[in-house]
Amino acid sequence: MTHSATRRSAGGVHVTQDHLWMRPLFWGVLLCICVAGIPYADALFRWLEPDARQVIYQRAPFYALLSRHLLVVGVAAVVTIAVGVAAGIAVTRKRGRDFLPLVAQLASLGQTFPPVAVLALAVPVLGFGTLPIIMALMLYGLLPIVRNTLAGLQEVDADIKMSARAMGMTPAQILYQVELPLAAPVILAGIRTSVTINIATAALGATVGASNLGDPIIAGIINGNMAYVVQGALIIALLALTLDSLFDSMQTRWRQRLSSS
Template structure:
């Protein structure tokens, strides 16, 4: 009888549990609704700025600004992931262990400079536009990826690697089939942190001519129009929540696979 009751409770709990993709779909739907129907909310923004002549930012469509924002963050994330994970792998090998302190310090150096300072230094060399903000995002987002790659790879138990070696696996096979799968949840957590932070930081690109979701915020600050600021901030927040919830689902799946392995 007790077994039946416990089984019934477990089944009920499983039915109550929300689907894993619920939150990404919810936040993504809210994001798309906001960028497509922003003009329909004019009465709300008119309440925020009753004295403003115009309350809906229209120098560029929010769908266009969202695409530009995703492009900048995506390019920076792709390069940073490749460089950060590769550097973490290299310094955890026997032939690259001497460079571990140097790599850790260089990665930390990127976050000691505020993104605004990086932009100020990059613009004279790279000019105005998208490239300076991509460079700033790469430097600013490198530390979490490098740190978590090191933590993930160094956290793999030596006994597992020794067992894989005893089975005849070569170092490259051990890395691909043992170390990286076990370290993947930790590495993905670093990527998640890096990308989520850079979604907000990318708004600074509007100050150097890189058009994105930061445009309404900067325009609102310059013109004293809080409605513009709210529109840009709201869209960026929904984008960050969408991407962050996607990473959370991926992390859960990786943890489940690691526990089943």
């Protein structure tokens, strides 16, 4: 009877894992269809702007805008994750605990400045283009990662760490083999929030010469063409849904691994 129950339980986990990646795959396929299909959907968008001479944004291919958008968000995410996780680890160690309030306040400070203000301050120093929007995304996306890294590491049971020390593990081994794996779902939740927010925020880069999916939105606002705005916003929304569901699946998978081990 126990063996049968175990098999049913294992089968249930297997089914869950089989369907775990279906949602991000669905949104990803829909995103690809949208990027490839919009240039041929003149009749679909014509009802939004029946009097416009042109209703499909054609200054740059949508796949090129998408790749530039992903590049900006990806670079900002890599730097922000590295800095945020490293800062969270540093201030939860014995030598760095005195700096914990300072790090938390500095991370919070980044979100008190609107991205538009950060761009306005960064352009005179960094010039027009990609660098100002990357700087804005880094400042804006730091708080969720730092906050969740702190929360995840602080929630690790002290008895577990004590048991690891009793087994002869070094502080570095405890961090990499015990604390970070247990805190990973919470840290991933912070990364998920940061990246999802920055996907939308990155569109502001079009105002300072950083070509991305914000281009059709800005062009639509300037020219009064709602079809352009919808095209840019639709692809950004699908991109956000794809990556958000991907992170959700990663969190679920990690929790399953922790519960099974």
